[in-house]
Amino acid sequence: MKRGFYIGRFQPxxxxxxxxxxxxxxxxxxxxIGVGSAQLSHNVANPFTSGERVLMITRALSSLDCPFYVIPIEDIQRNALWVAHVRSMTPPFDTCYSSNPLVVQLFKESGVDVQSPAMYERELLSGTEIRRRMLAGEPWKELVPRAVVQVLDEIEGTARLCQIARDD
Known part of the structure; x- marks a missing residue:
């Protein structure tokens, strides 16, 4: 049984x-699939809760021909211990898949095989760009799976993001 681990904030x-x-x-x-920074929500960089992100991922991957687990992982603010924390929260895995330089470094230092898959249209497909578009009222729905659009509509995600981005 070969398991791979992939972590992101998924915002969205x-x-x-x-x-x-x-x-x-x-x-x-x-x-x-590790939902990183699981404790963060309701701010401009991290507007969605870990439960909402789990829902986005689970629905978007419903037709994936591979079993998957989605596990929220809170930050512990101690990089030297972070891989051990991740391993304590997840089933055993053989390979970490990440292109994040810090994640790659931490897992390599811990002796874990790390693969860095090519990122698809990275300039356009980033949570930062999607949130920027949501705030600016620009088209963003084509950048996320249809299931994610449905989740964001259900939770009124754009309205939330716009509300928390307002100045008082």
Whole structure:
């Protein structure tokens, strides 16, 4: 049984994440998806709760031909201990898939095999760009899976983001 681990904040989950996970699914028997910074929500950089992000991911991957687990992982603010924290929160895994330089470094230092899959249209497909577009009233829905649009509509995600971004 080969398991791969992939972590992100998913604020929100977008087509780039979907592309990477579809790639990973071709190389493993199961995927563990870590929802990073799980304790953060209701701010401009992290507007969605970990539960909402779990819902986005689970719905977007409903047709993925690979079993997966979605696990919220809170920050512990101690990089030297972070990989051990992640491992304590997840099923065992063989490979970490990440292109984040800090994540790559921490897992390599811990002796974990790390693969860095190519990121799909990174300039356009980033949570920062999608949140910027949501705040500016610009088109963003084509940048996320349809299931994520539905979740964001259900939770009134754009309205929340606009409200928390306001000055008092």
């Amino acid at each position: 989950y977008h087509n780039g994440h979907q592309s990477v996970l579809e790639h990973i699914a071709k190389h493993v028997d199961e995927i563990i």
